[in-house]
Amino acid sequence: MESKTHQVECHNCRLANGCLAKGLDGDEIKQLETIISHKRPLKPSEFLYRQDDQAQSLFVVKSGSFRSTVLDAEGIEHTVDFHLPGELIGLEALQKGLFRGSVEALETASVCELPLAQLSPLSSKIPGLQSQLLHIIGSQFAAQHDRAALLGNHPASEKTARFLLMLSHRYSNLGYSSTEFNLSMPRYHIASFLCLSLETVSRQLGRLKEKGLISVQKRGIHINSLESLKSSI
Amino acid sequence: MESKTHQVECHNCRLANGCLAKGLDGDEIKQLETIISHKRPLKPSEFLYRQDDQAQSLFVVKSGSFRSTVLDAEGIEHTVDFHLPGELIGLEALQKGLFRGSVEALETASVCELPLAQLSPLSSKIPGLQSQLLHIIGSQFAAQHDRAALLGNHPASEKTARFLLMLSHRYSNLGYSSTEFNLSMPRYHIASFLCLSLETVSRQLGRLKEKGLISVQKRGIHINSLESLKSSI
DNA sequence: CGGGTCGTTGATGAGTTTCAATGATGGTGG
DNA sequence: CCACCATCATTGAAACTCATCAACGACCCG
Numbered sequence A, B: 001m002e003s004k005t006h007q008v009e010c011h012n013c014r015l016a017n018g019c020l021a022k023g024l025d026g027d028e029i030k031q032l033e034t035i036i037s038h039k040r041p042l043k044p045s046e047f048l049y050r051q052d053d054q055a056q057s058l059f060v061v062k063s064g065s066f067r068s069t070v071l072d073a074e075g076i077e078h079t080v081d082f083h084l085p086g087e088l089i090g091l092e093a094l095q096k097g098l099f100r101g102s103v104e105a106l107e108t109a110s111v112c113e114l115p116l117a118q119l120s121p122l123s124s125k126i127p128g129l130q131s132q133l134l135h136i137i138g139s140q141f142a143a144q145h146d147r148a149a150l151l152g153n154h155p156a157s158e159k160t161a162r163f164l165l166m167l168s169h170r171y172s173n174l175g176y177s178s179t180e181f182n183l184s185m186p187r188y189h190i191a192s193f194l195c196l197s198l199e200t201v202s203r204q205l206g207r208l209k210e211k212g213l214i215s216v217q218k219r220g221i222h223i224n225s226l227e228s229l230k231s232s233i
Numbered sequence C: 001c002g003g004g005t006c007g008t009t010g011a012t013g014a015g016t017t018t019c020a021a022t023g024a025t026g027g028t029g030g
Numbered sequence D: 001c002c003a004c005c006a007t008c009a010t011t012g013a014a015a016c017t018c019a020t021c022a023a024c025g026a027c028c029c030g
Helices: A026-035 A115-124 A127-152 A154-173 A188-192 A198-210 A224-232 B026-035 B116-125 B127-151 B156-173 B188-196 B196-210 B226-231
Strands: A047-049 A057-063 A065-073 A079-083 A102-105 A110-115 A181-182 A213-216 A220-223 B045-050 B056-064 B066-071 B077-083 B100-104 B110-115 B180-182 B214-217 B220-223
Touching: A026 A115, A026 A127, A057 A115, A057 B180, A065 B127, A079 A188, A079 B127, A115 A127, A127 A154, A127 B066, A127 B077, A127 B116, A127 B127, A127 B180, A154 A181, A154 A188, A154 A220, A154 A224, A188 A198, A198 A213, A198 B196, B026 B116, B026 B127, B045 B056, B056 B116, B056 B180, B077 B188, B110 B156, B116 B127, B127 B156, B156 B180, B156 B188, B156 B196, B156 B220, B196 B214
Parallel strands: none
Antiparallel strands: A047 A102, A057 A110, A065 A079, A065 A102, A181 A220, A213 A220, B045 B100, B056 B110, B066 B077, B066 B100, B180 B220, B214 B220
16 A cells, blocks of 8 residues: 555644644644645655656655755756755645655655645635745745855855754754754765765864864764854854 | 835736736736835846845846845855846745845846735635745746756856856746847856856856857857757756 | 675865956046 | 046966875674
8 A cells, every 4th residue: 555644643743833733723733634644654765756756745754854856967966955854845846746856765754745736725725824834935945045055155164064053953943952963864965965075075074073073973963062163164 | 205106017017927927817917916016126236125124025027137145144145046037036035024135136127016915815815826826936946956956066167058058048938039148147146156256157158158159248148059058068 | 704885084186266467348527 | 528447357377175086994784
């Protein structure tokens, strides 16, 4: 059974507050739950969808993390973004009903599925849902602005520090530690996201470690002082 | 009078087909026109809005072109995007009601203003408007994916060629020539967008000229062969 | 115990930035 | 009307960052 529906309960989901359900009353949440389905969890490096797939749904990350990529005309893959719990994925399909990039689980991960055909009418019916949808869309545009500032014309050292600070910030928003976390992606993905080579990323992490700003052990990151790391930029 | 309302007529606007009015019937367009206002045209390098301004409205480019920028924590400016006629600006404000970047006219330019307070209720009332709004939002996300592929890990020569091809494509969609156009921005803005130095941009344009792929005279660009330019990447 | 993936580290060279000088253009005021 | 200034673009030379190539070690899983 490909898309067996698992248990669905927005009303006691710890993410509901940053999710579509935010600001809805009990009855509205029930209506929302009726259109949400949960696919089985994805395994590491399994694809949620692939570029040019027909899009029937949007997705919200429930657990784990994802990476979204695009292939350019020459078949070179670029990492567009990483997605943590609570984030909405697939908005680029609103244009033509096709996904414009691929999304791949970085670890065991799960999503809530929001069928487009039902989301749109429901959001007309529930004003709070529409406004929350627009709010989330706005966050994504805002995040892109931040990303532009992160990736823009900076030396590798700064890109790396900024990358860690971005993750720190996002984990902190999710209620996790802002100073201690595990990278869910290999160096190669970070490099592709930052437009650097994987060796450079590795070396820059090493430098930050030498300076005493962070501790690194493979995927494990500990930021010794957020302030010093920021001011190192 | 700061925001004097100029003549508003979506129904005979040549851009209406790629704009919010697309797919609406005559009566619906009339309703849309009632909430749209036109500010006086902006002069070159005049700001449409500035980062952290309170956002009352979204904007659609009616004529001319714009550049959107963000300041990072260090006060360094990054060019996020260029905006041509028909494009919707300001979506990042849907999150918190604040603009997350600045938008600046590159030449004499005008916009249609869409007050957020009225747009949202109207789109609930007119299903076609809501779906067109979502469609446009989707295009912007799709465009970001394309931009990621454009800017990603490529040598300066490719970035420059891709940049020209992107503009060519966008002008062509607007009904202008895809092989002959004027850059509305100085080299410095192109450089900031492509994460290069302005000298590098200048040199790369020079190289493309030497190779016979394009003609350049300051802001004037003529692409001798789109196909050769593409295959040069 | 192999074999694969992943991360680190070193040496080298290419590509890009930076600094600097010069030329073209357009607007302004004498 | 022309000189002057500011802005923008081009070009050169030098310095440096970063990518590439390569080797090695750590780890995990079959």
